[in-house]
Amino acid sequence: MAKRRSRFTNNRALQSATLLVVSLSVALAIWLAIVAIADLPAFILPSPGQVWERFLRALADGSLARHMWVTLQEVLLGLLVGVGAASLLGYALAKSRRLERALAPYVVASQSIPIVAIAPLLVIWFGPGLLSKVLICALIVFFPVLINTIVGLHSVPQDLRDLMRSLRASRWQTLRLLELPAALPVFLAGLRIGATLSVIGAVVGEFVGADRGLGFLINVGRGEYDTALVFVAVFTLIATALVLYGLVVLLESRLLWWQRVNGNRT
């Protein structure tokens, strides 16, 4: 059984790795072809080689790592604050219909304000430093995590709730033994969305006003017609988002191992 399962996952990992390599090669080939055929200047479309060169240079002078670290801090702190606030409020809303009815309009309304529109305000209020970016990330992460927390908690079967009540479980015991594990799959799906959104939030914040970070680096590259640098920054952002996403997926497979067990239920 265990053996069959591991071979199955190995197969799938191999398949998706192959797919990744193939699709990357195709993208690279198209890129090369466009550069070769259109013969564009480097400040419009640099060749892969030029981008690679620029990448090595940014790596060597330490600027890439420095800016990336700034963005990563914003992303992670924003994620922490956003997920913390959203799961606490989500728990409260899921527990109290009255609170949900009272707050739901505000929560939904807050979502119709595009984050790009309030980012300048946050920068004005909280300065061009770390704090405003963390708040922007937290805001953008907040909603999907909130919704998934509520949906996850509502998905706990009533019979299991009755069981815990019949055992006279405390609120904390019910949370720990039933609600947390039962809501976890949906909650983690929200976290997965939140992790990538947080990267977007950080870049939006840095575009609006910052003197460091990958978003700032993109602005610098654009200003100096150093388009290769823009590419380097964009790729680094994509890689950051992918790694974060991958970490959440890894967390899911660690915590939700029981979902992969399929039996012969009759």
Next chain:
Amino acid sequence: MSKKAAPLLEVKDLSAAYRDRGGELCVLERISFTLQRGQFVCILGPSGSGKSTLLRVLAGLLPAKSGFVKLNGAPVLGPQHGVGLVFQDANLMPWRTVSQNVGLPLEVNVSENGASESRIKKMLGVVGLSRFSQSLPAELSGGMAQRVAIGRALIQEPDVLLMDEPFGSLDAITRERMGEELLRIWNLEHKTIVMVTHDINEAVYLADRVLVLSSRPARIKVDTPIGLARPRKPTLRYSKSFGQLAAKLRKAIE
């Protein structure tokens, strides 16, 4: 046990209702019965009549509108220690192994009498799942899952076991086998059992006594003892006395 012993469970003039859009949905109406320790009672009734509601009130999960339920002489005002619950679906936690599911009550109410480990082990033996202690619910058949649920309900050594159509979602053969299993466990543990079922034959085969509820609002329509000798063998189902009892109950329900 003397006849004069106080009843284990006393239900008197019990009514219950759900709040319904604006109004009130009366589900139970003046239900009265008493239960002696060790009795096996089955409750029959049309679907939607209030059988599950009755169990919920007995379990202290739903407050009575009027009347009362007493367990061991004390009024039931909320969930009680000493009541074990079994639901129609096994209602297991899919992230817990069989032995973790069986041991859940001991984790909630940290046990005084004896280490949980050995009690779980013993209970797995009682329900015949020792070999599957580390399996996950997804790996079990319906009958096995329901045995886990029974083990979980019994592990706190409750005075009364409340079962709501516990075998309702099993196929006919598994259901009969689980009936046998339940009788074996009942003999072993000497529990009082209140079991809701929609299967007349199951009720006659298992019970000492059958209560038939009317359609909603439920009243007790028939309260009849099942005098068939024990131990009961599967072939009993084809005997004349069994058929007569089943026919009588069927008529009472219609």
